[in-house]
Amino acid sequence: xxxxxxxxxxxxxxxxxxxxxxxxxxxxxxxxxxxxxxxxxxxxxxxxxxxxxxxxxxxxxxxxxxxxxxxxxxxxxxxxxxxxxxxxxxxxxxxxxxxxxxxxxxxxxxxxxxxxxxxxxxxxxxxxxxxxxxxxxxxxxxxxxxxxxxxxxxxxxxxxxxxxxxxxxxxxxxxxxxxxxxxxxxxxxxxxxx
Numbered sequence: 001x002x003x004x005x006x007x008x009x010x011x012x013x014x015x016x017x018x019x020x021x022x023x024x025x026x027x028x029x030x031x032x033x034x035x036x037x038x039x040x041x042x043x044x045x046x047x048x049x050x051x052x053x054x055x056x057x058x059x060x061x062x063x064x065x066x067x068x069x070x071x072x073x074x075x076x077x078x079x080x081x082x083x084x085x086x087x088x089x090x091x092x093x094x095x096x097x098x099x100x101x102x103x104x105x106x107x108x109x110x111x112x113x114x115x116x117x118x119x120x121x122x123x124x125x126x127x128x129x130x131x132x133x134x135x136x137x138x139x140x141x142x143x144x145x146x147x148x149x150x151x152x153x154x155x156x157x158x159x160x161x162x163x164x165x166x167x168x169x170x171x172x173x174x175x176x177x178x179x180x181x182x183x184x185x186x187x188x189x190x191x192x193x194x
Contacts, residue, residue: 004058004158010151011065017147018069022076024141031139032077033132035087035095039125040070043102047118047169062155063169066148091128098124112165119172126176133180137187140180149177 024030044067048060098121105117133140152174159166 001160002154002157004160006154007058007061007158010062010154010158013147013151013154014062014065014069015072017144017151018072020147021141021144022072025073025076026080030141031132031136032073033091033129034074034077035091035098036125036127036129037070037074037077039095039098039102040122041067041074043067043098043118043122043125044070044169046102046106047115047122058158062151062173065151066169066173069148090131094124094127098122112163115165115168119168122169122172123176130180130183133183134187137184137191140184142181142184145177145180145184149174149181152177 021030021032025032044063046067048064048067052060101117101121101124105114105121129140152170155170156167156174159170
């Protein structure tokens with residue numbers, strides 16, 4: 001394991017990715033999905049407080065930035081009123097599922113179960129962006145997911161206590177980031193040669 005203070009590198013990578021994504025919104029090169037990004041802001045910020053309650057320590061910084069960065073994206077999207085993806089029934093169903101998982105999480109007294117519920121809520125929130133990335137890979141910014149995935153890897157390397165409360169959220173973020181990089185780059189390649 002590496003020094004726990006490396007988690008600050010993870011935080012910087014995550015925030016840099018979010019600022020880059022926000023800049024891409026202003027330039028008109030990406031379209032954030034409002035359901036995904038709103039819940040990506042809310043869920044980690046709540047998970048951060050749960051992780052603090054469980055005494056996780058410095059690895060919780062990655063979770064804080066995982067919420068603060070998307071909040072920057074949401075505010076940029078709303079303020080510019082540009083390039084927000086449209087909402088459909090599937091998107092709303094994912095939002096309801098994420099909110100239900102979030103509600104279950106908030107009702108749980110145990111920090112480890114709360115973090116697992118937070119991961120489920122965040123994953124439900126991610127589905128609209130995964131679908132959007134499949135259909136319109138040009139609407140996503142690969143660098144964001146590379147930076148966030150790298151930050152999650154750094155966070156995992158700093159963990160000294162392998163309780164689910166310590167590692168579950170960072171492992172989920174890494175898995176999601178790798179998946180989205182694969183989807184976006186693979187679909188861009190497939191569409192280019194189709």
